[in-house]
Amino acid sequence: MNQVYDKLMKCAEIVKAKSNFEPETALVLGSGLGEYAKNMDVKSEIPYSEIDGFPVSTVAGHDGRFLFGYVNGVPTVLMKGRVHFYEGYDMTDVVLPTRIMGLLGAKKLILTNAAGGVNTSFKPGDLMMITDHISTFVKSPLIGKNIDELGVRFPDMSHVYDPELCDKIRAAADKLGTKIREGVYVQCTGPNYETPAEIKMLRNLGADAVGMSTVCEAMAAAHMGMKVCAVSCITNMAAGILDKPLDHKEVQEAADLVKDKFEKLITEVISTI
Numbered sequence: 232m233n234q235v236y237d238k239l240m241k242c243a244e245i246v247k248a249k250s251n252f253e254p255e256t257a258l259v260l261g262s263g264l265g266e267y268a269k270n271m272d273v274k275s276e277i278p279y280s281e282i283d284g285f286p287v288s289t290v291a292g293h294d295g296r297f298l299f300g301y302v303n304g305v306p307t308v309l310m311k312g313r314v315h316f317y318e319g320y321d322m323t324d325v326v327l328p329t330r331i332m333g334l335l336g337a338k339k340l341i342l343t344n345a346a347g348g349v350n351t352s353f354k355p356g357d358l359m360m361i362t363d364h365i366s367t368f369v370k371s372p373l374i375g376k377n378i379d380e381l382g383v384r385f386p387d388m389s390h391v392y393d394p395e396l397c398d399k400i401r402a403a404a405d406k407l408g409t410k411i412r413e414g415v416y417v418q419c420t421g422p423n424y425e426t427p428a429e430i431k432m433l434r435n436l437g438a439d440a441v442g443m444s445t446v447c448e449a450m451a452a453a454h455m456g457m458k459v460c461a462v463s464c465i466t467n468m469a470a471g472i473l474d475k476p477l478d479h480k481e482v483q484e485a486a487d488l489v490k491d492k493f494e495k496l497i498t499e500v501i502s503t504i
């Protein structure tokens with residue numbers, strides 16, 4: 232018996248019993264998109280706390296629920312609130328909600344997050360489409376007995392961020408007149424921000440943005456054959472670039488400032504992918 236798969240199936244059964252909605256697209260909301268549900272014709276909601284065994288966020292202000300409904304007519308499941316590795320959950324729990332959305336039928340996954348700009352040409356408030364990632368600094372969510380029902384033991388990670396979906400994001404940004412950066416996102420464990428020396432190292436390794444989420448979810452989704460794309464909101468320059476300390480409140484405030492353009496971009500992406 233595979234305990235991870237067992238728990239996943241139990242949670243998926245609870246969700247299916249509470250909602251028979253069949254999503255095509257799944258969206259994970261990061262900072263800055265917390266109010267995205269207002270762009271959606273919501274048909275039902277399930278708080279994570281009603282799903283026995285489900286990881287529940289311990290971060291103040293991180294609401295946790297699935298919302299099911301339509302964005303411009305597209306059946307969508309939205310994750311309002313995610314859990315992070317730094318909260319102490321195992322990686323298999325961190326990616327459990329993503330896997331459930333895949334099991335509900337979502338073929339496409341849009342991940343969003345707040346991130347620090349490692350590329351010095353970026354500015355706070357920029358949006359960055361993730362073209363590739365570095366997962367080396369966090370535990371892979373695929374460690375442990377492989378769940379053959381989901382995917383293969385040694386999955387290819389050459390194109391985690393689906394090239395066709397990336398093209399659609401470029402087209403959506405172009406249509407809206409929104410400038411979009413592109414680059415490599417690196418997931419660190421958090422909860423502390425990085426040191427200036429770590430940021431220098433990450434830049435030397437080819438990273439453009441740094442955060443505490445997303446990569447593990449993208450890997451789990453790619454493993455099970457979902458088409459993945461992702462957009463970061465650059466909320467701050469990473470440590471050591473500017474002569475000022477990093478602060479969670481500033482990250483949230485910066486994310487709030489760009490939420491309109493971020494929401495519009497995501498709606499356009501959901502409508503066209």
Ligand code: HPA
Binds near residue numbers: 441466482
């Ligand atoms: N580092 C890590 N995670 C983050 C940052 C950062 O600078 N900004 C927002 N999330």
